[in-house]
Amino acid sequence: MKISDLAKRSGLSAHTLRYYERIGLLPYADRDRSGQRDYDASILSWIEFVGRLKTTGMPIRDMLLYAKLADNGKATFSERREMLREHRERVRAHVADLETCLRVLDGKIASYEEAEERMRDDRLNNADTPARART
Secondary structure, X not given: OOHHHHHHHHOOOHHHHHHHHHHOOOOOOEEOOOOOEEOOOOHHHHHHHHHHHHHOOOOHHHHHHHHHHHHOHHHHHHHHHHHHHHHHHHHHHHHHHHHHHHXXXXXXXXXXXXXXXXXXXXXXXXXXXXXXXXX
16 A cells, blocks of 8 residues: 555554654555555554554654564564563553542542532522621
């Protein structure tokens, strides 16, 4: 498939795909007779995996190391597994931190809602009180 088709199917720009290829994150594509890149559809699963690594915060240098190890085949299974285990622990720690942040935000939102409710109640109570009694 041409780079424009791969861009559409992967959600990445052609520029990003070329960059990933240039730095070694994607394997070099075969070229057709006119010299244009011709990607095999199997690259889509790799691109999706790389996207997941990126979303979870793996640095590009680590993704590049993982890609290099993957290129070396089955002999690197244990090293790749260990890389992913370590990254998974960092992701879990980050998720736990985000959950703590969400609880703080939820608490803050609830405190604003309670304060607004008290203000509404005060306005309603004051509306029922004669003007002279409020002073």
